[in-house]
Amino acid sequence: MFRSWRRLPPALVAELGGSTSPVEDPHGPWSYRAAIDGETLVQVETLREEGSQHVLRREAAYVVGSGSHARAFVAEENGYLTQLPLAWFAEGKRWRLSPGYELHNRRFERPIVPACIACHGGLAVHLRPTRNRYRLPIEDGIGCERCHGPGESHVALHRSRADERPASDPIVEPAHLSAERANDVCLQCHLQGDVSIYEASADAFSFRPGDRLSDHRLDFLIETDAPAAFGVASHGARMMQSRCFLESGRQLTCVHCHHAHRPVRAFEAAYYERKCLTCHAVESCTRPEEPRVSTSGPLGCVLCHMPQRKTREGQHLVFTDHCIRRPPRAPQEEPPVP
Numbered sequence: 001m002f003r004s005w006r007r008l009p010p011a012l013v014a015e016l017g018g019s020t021s022p023v024e025d026p027h028g029p030w031s032y033r034a035a036i037d038g039e040t041l042v043q044v045e046t047l048r049e050e051g052s053q054h055v056l057r058r059e060a061a062y063v064v065g066s067g068s069h070a071r072a073f074v075a076e077e078n079g080y081l082t083q084l085p086l087a088w089f090a091e092g093k094r095w096r097l098s099p100g101y102e103l104h105n106r107r108f109e110r111p112i113v114p115a116c117i118a119c120h121g122g123l124a125v126h127l128r129p130t131r132n133r134y135r136l137p138i139e140d141g142i143g144c145e146r147c148h149g150p151g152e153s154h155v156a157l158h159r160s161r162a163d164e165r166p167a168s169d170p171i172v173e174p175a176h177l178s179a180e181r182a183n184d185v186c187l188q189c190h191l192q193g194d195v196s197i198y199e200a201s202a203d204a205f206s207f208r209p210g211d212r213l214s215d216h217r218l219d220f221l222i223e224t225d226a227p228a229a230f231g232v233a234s235h236g237a238r239m240m241q242s243r244c245f246l247e248s249g250r251q252l253t254c255v256h257c258h259h260a261h262r263p264v265r266a267f268e269a270a271y272y273e274r275k276c277l278t279c280h281a282v283e284s285c286t287r288p289e290e291p292r293v294s295t296s297g298p299l300g301c302v303l304c305h306m307p308q309r310k311t312r313e314g315q316h317l318v319f320t321d322h323c324i325r326r327p328p329r330a331p332q333e334e335p336p337v338p
Contacts, residue, residue, distance in 0.1 A: 005121030006140040008063045008073070010039035016071075016088055019095040023086055024048065025105045032085045034095050041073065043084045045107065058108050060084055062138075064120050068265060069317050072098055074112055079133045081112035089317070099232065114204035115196070119189035119233070124205070147185050147260065148172050149209045172209040174260070179251045183236070184213040186254040192233035193219025228323075229312040235322045242324035244279070269302055276301040 022031040029048045040059050047054035061076035073084040087098040111132035117124045122139025145151055149172040174182045188207050202216040230238050239245055245252045257275045308318040
């Protein structure tokens with residue numbers, strides 16, 4: 001989780017290299033390229049007009065993402081954080097426009113709001129009333145406290161004398177929470193509402209494991225003519241729409257299938273299929289016997305019921321749809337949301 005948000009190290013700058021050709025805004029006159037300047041990465045904007053001398057440069061201060069799929073970049077100026085237009089994608093090892101920029105090019109002015117850091121980074125102090133200024137430095141990565149609660153009292157407990165210790169350790173173990181509270185720990189980042197509203201005394205950093213997420217933030221999903229469309233962080237919302245979740249009495253949790261301390265790529269697809277078979281019988285599969293063998297496992301449960309497809313943000317990546325459809329449906333290409 002350390003690589004989810006961190007200062008851009010010089011070694012990674014050298015590994016990424018610059019863009020071999022300009023990346024053009026499909027709806028505007030701008031072109032962008034990534035370039036190496038010593039040990040720093042800069043992104044350069046030019047205007048595609050004959051004779052234009054327009055050049056803007058911004059240095060990347062932070063990198064977001066592990067690089068398994070993609071890496072995004074953040075500029076910093078006097079504590080103000082903004083996203084840069086170009087992202088690096090593992091598929092093809094190439095530079096392309098950052099997610100959402102093909103729909104609406106914010107150039108160098110897309111603010112990194114507190115909710116961005118709350119899910120990708122560590123502790124940060126947001127300097128109000130600005131939208132995107134912070135007290136620096138920002139803690140690298142996603143730390144233990146995001147899922148287990150503040151560790152200060154836990155450390156104090158174990159440093160105290162045995163006869164002075166409280167009856168229980170204040171650290172939170174999500175496995176001991178109710179299904180709803182355990183899911184809230186994951187949903188603080190993996191629930192993407194079309195509209196999110198914070199309670200009066202809450203903000204993007206106020207949630208603590210064991211809390212009810214809705215006491216801090218209300219997430220609203222807008223009904224559309226494309227109900228199959230989903231967003232980058234819609235895993236929680238899609239899972240809670242599934243028949244599996246509803247028929248479990250809302251007891252199905254994210255960690256039923258996912259290992260909290262290990263990435264998805266650490267497991268073969270057959271691992272997740274075995275999770276399906278803890279509730280479903282092999283005999284219930286209605287697919288013909290021959291096509292059952294697939295790269296996703298002996299039955300291909302995930303391949304059919306949780307297809308990978310593009311999100312409504314018009315990204316260059318595909319994400320797994322957690323709606324767990326039954327009967328399975330062919331993947332649908334939904335129009336991107338402007």
